[in-house]
Amino acid sequence: MTPRLPAPIAAAVRPFQQFAKLQASQGILLLFSTAVALIWANSPWSHSYDALWHTEIAVAVGTHVLEKTLLHWINDGLMVVFFFVVGLEIKREILAGELASPRRAALPIAAALGGMIAPALIYLAFNYGGEGARGWGIAMATDIAFALGVLTLAGPRIPVALKVFLVAVAIVDDIGAVLVIALFYSEGVSLTALAGAAGVLVLLALMNRAGVRRPLAYGALGVALWLCFLVSGIHATVAGVLLAMTVPARSDISTERFTHKVRELLTVFDRGNGATVLGDERRQTAALGIEHAVERVGVPLIRLEHTLQPWVAFFIMPLFALANAGVALGGDLASQLRHPVSLGIIFGLVAGKQLGIMSFSLTAVKSGYAHKPASIGWGQIYGTGWLGGIGFTMALFIASLAFEGTELMATAKTAILVASAVSGVAGWTILRLLLPAVGRRQIRRSS
DSSP states (O other), X not given: XXXXXXXXXXXXXXXXXXHHHHHHHXXXXXXXXXXXXXHHHTXXXXXXXXXXXXXEXXXXXXXXXXXXXXXXXIXXXXXXXXXXXXXXXXXXXXXXXXXXXXXXXXXXHHHHHHHHHHHHHHXXXXXXXXXXXXXXXXGGOOOHHHHHHHHHHTOTTOOHHHHHHHHHHHHHHHHHHHHHHHXXXXXXXXXXXXXXXXXHHHHHHHHHHTTOOOHHHHHHHHHHXXXXXXXXXXXXXXXXXXXXXXXXXXXSSOHHHHHHHHHHHHHHHHTOOOSSSTTOHHHHHHHHHHHHHHHHHSOHHHHHHHXXXXXXXXXIHXXXXXXXXXXXXXXXXXXXXXXXXXXXXXXXXXXXXXXXXHHHHHHHHHTTSSOXXXXXXHHHHHHHHHHTTOOHHHHHHHHHHHHTTSTHXXXXXXXXXXXXXXXXXXXXXXXXXXXXXXXXXXXXXXX
């Protein structure tokens, strides 16, 4: 049995628990999509796998034509929505989450920095000056869906603080990944296109200041922003994060005014005489007023995040995995895994992530820079550091930017899958061994 939380605490953590359940489901679906991609790419019908994702699709407006393969539409188009949701999560965490307070943010920031620096250095130790040096950013990535899914599968005694820690580390890791993509995986920058993107961003910021709250308005300018980045030389997915930064994160009315208004309208609604709302004009007016009040007190950032998260979790990410995880495993697999790119990715994700997260966390706490929650132990942080080695989605994405069109792409994909599997199994095993004893101590303290 797990100890029951007091009602106020349970109410506070319930949204996060629902989020964690969603991420666990996403991890399972991603695993299924990956398995389908691998089986398909190594089946007698493997030619259809390559042919499907390299199908040319064109969008024409007058004389302007935008033509890309289906794979590029997914990686440069749909993935913008994924990065937009990541941006919304980053903004929420900075404004009101684990990154809002310097004291609370210090530990996950330190852990994430260690989890990015150590893997990148290990990768470069194998590849510096070689043909695979460009892929150093691959080993820095952490897949929050898979990592949180494995953490949830470790058992019901997982402390909420440990899940919060992992999510916060992954959010900081995502910030680092976006910066790496923007600064190091962009080529041939067009100043004209960037000027256009800057102009669109200014318009978006002015809309925010003017109190515009309609998602459609931000979506329309978001498409223009995406197009500017698409031709700028900076990867188009960065547009998703920048667009998210302009979405309003505040209510249009105060909670006190909302409560007062709704109470007044409920009183009017209760005084109605009709048996149904349809037959009572007073109740219709009151219901519309309540709906308008709810719209004004709602936060566009939260509304968009909740609306788009299921689409990202259950459509965009599985489709991305299906399109990118298919790698032919024929030939000399052992020789492929001995390639410096493979060694850099595997040792970077498997060894670098857990050593970097653990050492930077320990240093930050011992130096007084950060505070470790009392409900989680160092062993649990170490086990969670192993889960950070599940790179998958972001690692595959960066690999596509670093090695697209080269033979190293297949090598990198294979290494990412191997490293993610090893990290996930090891992290799950460590947490399963540690958590039962911790759970028993917590139960004894609560009784």
